[in-house]
């Protein structure tokens with residue numbers, strides 16, 4: 007497989023290219039795919055409105071840093087981005103691939119070598135075998151491992167194709183009209199072992215892609231003449247005349263998923279931004295796994311299972327930034343299970359991505375409904391708990407049709423009747439055009455639990471990495487765990503006993519309500 011093929015597979019079908027020069031070579035393997043572009047100007051963000059004070063829970067430094075136009079401009083200047091422009095309009099297929107270092111392929115495709123005895127060629131193509139040595143009974147000599155007519159036919163076709171290749175490369179013929187060598191001569195050469203290495207295509211000994219295409223000798227010949235003339239490329243065959251895989255030959259056997267026939271989204275799209283997506287580079291090195299997962303998250307309802315500390319928030323912030331830019335007034339909601347987590351994620355996201363502060367708010371149940379209603383009308387990015395979100399949808403404060411992206415933190419909680427599931431259910435009732443990005447470090451201990459999360463959040467694709475995954479190994483720090491066991495002192499035991507006795511009446515009460523099953527307090 008050519009290097010460019012591998013790379014395009016790696017980048018999800020080579021969908022993203024740099025439109026013009028200014029290549030940035032600082033990240034290996036990406037020089038032709040990415041370029042640094044200028045940060046957004048004030049003009050570009052001019053429709054973002056004014057900042058408000060509804061963000062009272064936020065980090066004071068953060069607010070100081072971004073709450074005035076001048077400071078915001080400075081903050082934007084600090085952000086660096088690269089933009090990626092899809093070559094195709096339908097950049098990725100619905101194929102489940104979790105290890106992006108492998109080429110994308112349908113899961114049902116047979117991998118590894120596959121060999122099938124060639125079927126006999128039709129009579130008109132069956133070569134003469136007059137030159138094959140025979141013993142006195144007319145049988146083929148034992149010098150040949152197999153006396154199979156089909157095998158000889160295959161070998162003849164294979165040799166024929168080498169001749170075609172040679173003729174093509176010498177430019178003496180187009181391979182289609184060239185005068186045919188008498189078959190018996192070709193076979194004699196095979197028997198005498200007089201192959202010229204120059205006759206082999208350059209890539210004939212390259213390691214082949216997994217499953218060679220099974221082609222009949224006569225098919226190989228016709229493939230050669232049509233395909234090679236069409237593409238100007240040589241094909242790779244093995245000694246049995248089978249054509250090995252190449253991207254063109256895959257098309258007829260791996261059509262991919264059917265085209266989706268979806269109605270267009272009701273969200274107002276920002277046509278100027280639709281042809282590219284942005285990837286912040288202000289954190290430093292581009293990490294391949296983050297880049298690949300982010301790209302998937304933009305186009306699929308994605309469950310990301312990534313160990314702690316590997317930058318799930320960065321992925322979320324980048325997906326949010328792009329949906330923010332792609333749409334004109336659609337809303338983005340980031341839900342986290344607790345208020346402290348929500349607050350932490352606001353700061354982290356705003357520090358990473360260049361979403362304008364004036365469009366962001368954090369809504370908690372503590373804010374009066376009037377304030378919340380006002381925020382839902384005027385802001386585009388919301389950080390909140392799922393319970394608040396459900397309430398706001400049910401009370402009509404939030405318009406579920408305006409939501410274009412839902413980011414779910416600690417997504418493993420999305421089971422049973424947890425509010426995450428309810429949020430997705432409520433959104434789905436009114437809105438058939440919203441993306442879900444679910445983040446977790448611990449997707450679940452059983453397949454059933456993970457499936458429940460997938461079902462509960464309408465997930466269509468999963469990206470899982472463990473600490474052993476190849477593409478994250480460089481970023482996982484070795485842990486040195488030292489275990490020390492301490493005995494409780496008498497004083498501690500006394501306190502525990504007192505606490506236990508205090509809790510006992512409540513535990514008994516819970517037991518009678520069938521809400522707790524143990525005899526003693528935990």
Ligand SMILES: Nc1ncnc2c1ncn2[C@@H]1O[C@H](COP(=O)(O)OP(=O)(O)OP(=O)(O)O)[C@@H](O)[C@H]1O
Nearest residue numbers: 289290291292293313314315316317318319320447
């Ligand atoms: N590409 C990157 N380059 C440098 N630092 C990064 C990059 N991505 C993330 N980080 C940093 O790694 C740290 C952990 O990131 P983050 O909190 O997003 O991880 P997480 O996976 O969300 O963790 P948790 O599971 O605890 O929520 C942060 O300090 C963040 O700034």
